[in-house]
Amino acid sequence: MTSLSDILTDLVSDVDAVFLFSPNGSFYERFTGVADVAVIGAENTVDADTFVELPIPFSDIQDRIKFGIEGAMDDGLVGEGDVVACIGSLFSDDADFAGRVRVDETMRSGIYDLFTNSRADPAVISDVFEVALELGRKGQKGKPVGALFVVGDAGKVMNKSRPLSYNPFEKSHVHVGDPIVNVMLKEFSRLDGAFVISDSGKIVSAYRYLEPSAEGVDIPKGLGARHMAGGAITRDTNATSIVLSESDGLVRAFKGGKLILELDPEEY
Amino acid sequence: MFGSLQFAVDGFIRGVSVRVWLALFILAVGVLVAYGVMGITSRLLDRVGVVETIEGTTFERTTNEFGTSTTRILTQLSGVFTILVSVFVAITVADLRFADLFWGGIAVFLPQLFIAVVILVAGVVIADKVELLVSERLRGIKLPEIGLIPLLAKYSVLFVAILIALSQIGVAVLALIVLLAAYALAVIVFTALATHDLLASGAAGVYLLLNQPYSIGDEVKVGGQQGIVQEVDLLVTRIETNGEEHIIPNRTVLKDGIVRIQGH
Numbered sequence: 001m002t003s004l005s006d007i008l009t010d011l012v013s014d015v016d017a018v019f020l021f022s023p024n025g026s027f028y029e030r031f032t033g034v035a036d037v038a039v040i041g042a043e044n045t046v047d048a049d050t051f052v053e054l055p056i057p058f059s060d061i062q063d064r065i066k067f068g069i070e071g072a073m074d075d076g077l078v079g080e081g082d083v084v085a086c087i088g089s090l091f092s093d094d095a096d097f098a099g100r101v102r103v104d105e106t107m108r109s110g111i112y113d114l115f116t117n118s119r120a121d122p123a124v125i126s127d128v129f130e131v132a133l134e135l136g137r138k139g140q141k142g143k144p145v146g147a148l149f150v151v152g153d154a155g156k157v158m159n160k161s162r163p164l165s166y167n168p169f170e171k172s173h174v175h176v177g178d179p180i181v182n183v184m185l186k187e188f189s190r191l192d193g194a195f196v197i198s199d200s201g202k203i204v205s206a207y208r209y210l211e212p213s214a215e216g217v218d219i220p221k222g223l224g225a226r227h228m229a230g231g232a233i234t235r236d237t238n239a240t241s242i243v244l245s246e247s248d249g250l251v252r253a254f255k256g257g258k259l260i261l262e263l264d265p266e267e268y
Numbered sequence: 269m270f271g272s273l274q275f276a277v278d279g280f281i282r283g284v285s286v287r288v289w290l291a292l293f294i295l296a297v298g299v300l301v302a303y304g305v306m307g308i309t310s311r312l313l314d315r316v317g318v319v320e321t322i323e324g325t326t327f328e329r330t331t332n333e334f335g336t337s338t339t340r341i342l343t344q345l346s347g348v349f350t351i352l353v354s355v356f357v358a359i360t361v362a363d364l365r366f367a368d369l370f371w372g373g374i375a376v377f378l379p380q381l382f383i384a385v386v387i388l389v390a391g392v393v394i395a396d397k398v399e400l401l402v403s404e405r406l407r408g409i410k411l412p413e414i415g416l417i418p419l420l421a422k423y424s425v426l427f428v429a430i431l432i433a434l435s436q437i438g439v440a441v442l443a444l445i446v447l448l449a450a451y452a453l454a455v456i457v458f459t460a461l462a463t464h465d466l467l468a469s470g471a472a473g474v475y476l477l478l479n480q481p482y483s484i485g486d487e488v489k490v491g492g493q494q495g496i497v498q499e500v501d502l503l504v505t506r507i508e509t510n511g512e513e514h515i516i517p518n519r520t521v522l523k524d525g526i527v528r529i530q531g532h
Contacts, residue, residue, distance in 0.1 A: 155496035155508060158485025171480050198499055204484045 021088025040068035055126035070112040120152030124201035136265030146246030154198035291362035298354020306347040325396030391429020472518035473502040489527035
């Protein structure tokens with residue numbers, strides 16, 4: 001005879017760590033005394049000792065858990081074969097689900113690495129993601145647009161590219177994350193070429209024609225010239241590329257010449 | 269027998285001059301006015317938002333421990349002051365000559381004392397509030413010594429408040445003012461000495477950011493270091509060559525000059 005709470009006990013028994021996804025203060029308080037509790041969320045609102053930051057609010061719970069575990073693996077909180085109990089909120093703001101996950105090296109997709117180990121600031125990368133997602137959701141006057149952002153290692157990227165037109169950002173001090181930027185980038189995305197963004201988030205240039213050598217770039221077949229250019233520049237430099245596809249509307253991130261992350265703007 | 273008593277009371281009433289009756293009347297009015305002033309003061313403090321502003325300061329907490337609050341102290345102070353003023357007016361009206369000298373001194377001194385006390389209370393409350401605000405600002409910085417700065421700010425404000433209060437009641441404060449000036453001068457001199465390099469770099473950085481003689485992606489040579497500019501901010505310029513990143517303070521850039529390498 002098993003009751004519901006027995007099943008729940010099975011879920012959380014003998015775990016090596018407990019991950020709380022964006023808990024509120026009073027809920028977190030209830031975990032004082034439980035060993036190996038880690039908080040995963042956009043902000044450390046509960047002053048937890050161990051905290052893994054989520055740079056974008058993954059709507060898919062599987063992505064969210066995978067990202068959290070990847071971050072915890074990188075921080076050395078958990079290792080291969082550990083069992084983790086995940087508690088978070090799926091439908092409401094309160095904690096409403098519990099899960100049991102076995103940590104596996106194949107979970108390491110490089111998404112966490114994309115944010116924390118890039119040349120550019122993690123905040124800058126997530127800002128650019130936000131701009132790209134917003135652009136993908138709304139488009140330019142209802143029509144889908146494409147855009148290519150090259151973030152970080154701006155000096156080298158500038159030397160591996162040439163201008164297509166006058167640079168509208170010359171002698172300006174516009175940073176991604178500034179409130180006006182969304183509108184500006186939307187307008188400039190009408191013209192072809194890449195946006196180059198420095199490590200600290202300064203928009204260095206628009207209308208850049210990237211000239212990397214495309215040898216040995218490993219990106220899925222079927223993607224166009226924009227993705228090829230965006231992927232290839234990350235192999236030649238230490239930059240990260242964030243590409244909004246005009247044809248399928250997805251946002252993709254490249255690093256080291258590889259496709260790391262694929263997001264659908266409609267889901268965010 | 270009753271007649272004689274009647275006469276005595278009559279004589280007493282007649283003996284007391286009209287001035288004294290007037291004085292008693294003024295005293296009674298003074299008490300009423302004091303009551304009104306207390307009400308107005310407490311409502312005014314509430315309306316201006318003093319109550320919320322001073323919430324959580326140590327002074328407020330201490331007064332709460334004694335079963336009162338800062339606003340109540342201020343209210344009572346204003347009431348007592350009003351009563352004292354009415355007493356003074358009453359005595360003047362009653363024309364009690366023997367007390368003239370004494371009350372004359374008091375009349376000048378009382379308002380000053382009142383203002384001094386109010387300044388002191390306000391100073392303590394503001395000092396507490398400054399300490400709270402500064403420590404809240406610095407909370408992100410995890411350094412044990414950082415606790416000193418809010419305390420320093422608190423006592424600076426308190427010192428100034430005491431100085432003003434003392435000068436209000438006519439105590440010689442020249443020595444204390446000299447002390448304050450020396451303290452302020454020391455703070456300014458030491459800050460200028462300590463941040464001399466940062467200030468110079470910052471000033472150079474403003475020029476570099478406004479005029480942009482070189483920008484990200486240019487190949488430049490600064491102070492013997494050649495490389496590609498990766499970032500220019502207010503204080504430093506970052507230049508990179510084959511895996512080496514040189515972080516050069518902007519004052520060096522302006523002092524040694526920049527070589528831009530053309531044609532690549």
